[in-house]
Amino acid sequence: LDWNTYRVKEMKGRRQRLVVHFDRLKPYHGSRQPWEGQQKPREKRKTQRPPWMRDFIPDPGDEHGTCS
Structure with a gap:
């Protein structure tokens, strides 16, 4: 947090903490x-x-990539 903001630790009816500007x-x-x-x-x-x-690395989706 910066010099002009602060964290409100607990507010009734709110589950999350709220950060407000310095002028509230x-x-x-x-x-x-x-x-x-x-x-x-x-x-x-x-x-x-x-x-x-x-030419050097066969494509896995290519049917003709390997020799049998």
């Missing part, structure tokens, strides 16, 4: 709660084998 007018919104303008996290990159590697 606005509740403090921590970094875990999204706010307007927050960017969505990037999607995981899709990795593909390079074409030259396909």
Whole structure:
């Protein structure tokens, strides 16, 4: 917590602890709660084998990947 915020330890009727701004007018919104303008996290990159590697490492989904 910062110099201008403090944690209220116990409030009647509430199960969670509440953090309020120093002037007690606005509740403090921590970094875990999204706010307007927050960017969505990037999607995981899709990795593909390079074409030259396909000759050396068989693809498990390929029917002709092994010699019998």
